[in-house]
Amino acid sequence: MTAPDWTRSARARVAALAVVAGLCWLPYAGRRLSPDEGGLLLLAAQWSPGSSLYGDYFVDRPPGLIALAAVADAAGGGWALRGLGILAVVATVVLSGVLGRLGAPDRPSAPVLTAATAALLTATPLFGGTVVNGEVLGLPFLLGGIVAATCAVRSESGHAALWWGVLAGASGAGGALVKQSLLDVFVFVVVLCLVSRRARPVLGVTVGAAAAVGIAIWAAAARGTDPGELWDAVVVFRQQAASVIASSATDTTPRRLGAMLLALVATGAPILAVVLARRLPTRVAPGVVDLRGPALATLAWELFVVLGGGSYWLHYLMGLVPGLVLLTAAACQRPLPGRRVLAAAYTLMAVSAVGALAFVAVQPIQRPEHPVIAWLDDHATPGDTAVVAFGAPNILQATGLRSPYPDLWSLPVRVHDPELHDLGELLDGPDRPTWVVIAGKSLGSWGIDGTNADRILADHYDLQATTDGWTIYRKDAQ
Structure with a gap:
């Protein structure tokens, strides 16, 4: 099959996966808001100069998340916020397919596999799917930054590499401005530059990130959020909170951690990771930017964030999506496992996702409020x-x-x-x-x-x- 033929086929499959993932969220778009969803809309609706960090209320999150909630509030409230979540899922799957194409351009199945990894993980309620939160809204920024950084390293033009780097830095900062622990793009960039021995993206990434953060701080200050208080909320407070959780939440922590790890295993994602990781020791073809090191470093950072936060909510697992998509892309750069083994791993994930969605449909999550x-x-x-x-x-x-x-x-x-x-x-x-x-x-x-x-x-x-x-x-x- 010629390249244009399989490219058109891959694009169609990636688009179909993105649509299916978005549709999996659609039945839950009208259900009652969770505490976080309702709280963010409440806070965003009154964000103006007031007595606390965001108007008259406090939350330990960066202004990007509050800005997205403000957009949703202006556009209609709960339905609009759920719509933003669906758009984030669709964009994540599409960008994952693009990453697969960039990472393994000579393998027709690569964009489909990376998109499938993203689609299955963003759709399953076991990863906190169907509820809009910082992890979900941050995913497009993270995948977009990773794609842009990959383009910067691959580019033969210094001018193009600079601008791709600027886009990667701005997108990476966008992720951190949605949730401060979403630093995946910067971890990816550092390791990518080291293993590729190409430092050209660094300047652009730095400029893009600085510009995005500067604009966000300026815009937040215009609405009454003091930069010093913002630093205390997103950095100092998190350190204090970790100490409080470690010293006081001794009864709830083991139970939550166990439930979160059980949900992770139930998705089948660890099995897919093991299947793919077994191919990583092999070398890539000459001239290919090896994503193995960046993928492992990014996934390690994400695991640290998930396990180091202390609260262990299910939606924290959504933060593993970029690392697992990168792991899929890195594996696609090498001879893949046998078709049956790979099909079995994805089938297990699909059965898990469908089962979890069916369970939630039959036994809707009741809001005790x-x-x-x-x-x-x-x-x-x-x-x-x-x-x-x-x-x-x-x-x-x-x-x-x-x-x-x-x-x-x-x-x-x-x-x-x-x-x-x-x-x-x-x-x-x-x-x-x-x-x-x-x-x-x-x-x-x-x-x-x-x-x-x-x-x-x-x-x-x-x-x-x-x-x-x-x-x-x-x-x-x-």
């Missing part, structure tokens, strides 16, 4: 405020209530206000919120001493309802 949302919709009045303790800001977003307490998520509370002094002062002051919603019966939790705040709550609030594990209080008439 919905009963509280329904109750507050019936009883709250315009102008009311509320504090949700802690970590379910989708309740506020769905009910249209504002919070006078800046920490919408539970981890910032554990770092900023572990003894709830600030919350206690708020509940005891003249601007106390109308409603206080508690997950459970006490404001205390791991890493949080709620003794004093519980006493203040009892003095100034009346119990209104309990529903599905939530306790709802309203301030008294005094």
Whole structure:
């Protein structure tokens, strides 16, 4: 078969895989928002000069993620945010196919295999699929940066290499501006330049990254986000949070880690990685930019991020997609495993993804916050405020209530206000919120001493309802 023929066929297959991956997300586009999705929309909607990092609220994430949430909020809210997630998945699969074509241009199956790896991993709920988060929205930036860096190294023109490098740096910075740990592009670039002995992309990458970060900081400052406070949130806070998790979350950490690792194994991705990695010791053809070292380094970084964060949410696994796609591209540069072995590995992943999607379709993920949302919709009045303790800001977003307490998520509370002094002062002051919603019966939790705040709550609030594990209080008439 001639090159144009198989290229057209490969393009069609890559496009089909991208469409299928996007369609796998479509049935869940209208379901209720998760805490992170609702919280990001709530925060983005009021992002302007205020009393905290982003308006009147705090979140330990860079401004790129908040900007994407602001776009979704302006475009319609929950549906638009889910639409951004679907676009991110489709773009990731397409860019993965491009990477396969660049890495192994003489192998017709390479773009299809790299796209298949991306499609199966972004579609499965076992990787946190169907919920839009920083990992998903960052994927196109990471794959785009890796593709651009590969083009820069392959380019015979110094001028072209410079501009491809600028694009790689800007795209890589875009990933880090969505979630600060998404530094995959820069890990890839460093190792790629070392193994290829070509340093031409470095200048362009540096310029592109610096420009993207500078523009993001300037734009965030224009909306009231102080650069110094931003550094504290995305860097210093994460160090403090890691310490709090390590010292306090001793009961939940092993269980979450076990569940996350079980989900990873259940996807079949480790089996595919082993099958592909067995081909890496062989040499590539002369003149080919070997992706083996960059792929292994990138995947190692991603594993460090997934395992080093401490929280072990399923969607952290989505961060492994670029490394596994790179591993596929590196394997395609060499004689591939037997067709049956390779087909078995991908079939296992496909069966796992379909099974997980079918399970979620039959047993939809129930949002435990919905009963509280329904109750507050019936009883709250315009102008009311509320504090949700802690970590379910989708309740506020769905009910249209504002919070006078800046920490919408539970981890910032554990770092900023572990003894709830600030919350206690708020509940005891003249601007106390109308409603206080508690997950459970006490404001205390791991890493949080709620003794004093519980006493203040009892003095100034009346119990209104309990529903599905939530306790709802309203301030008294005094």
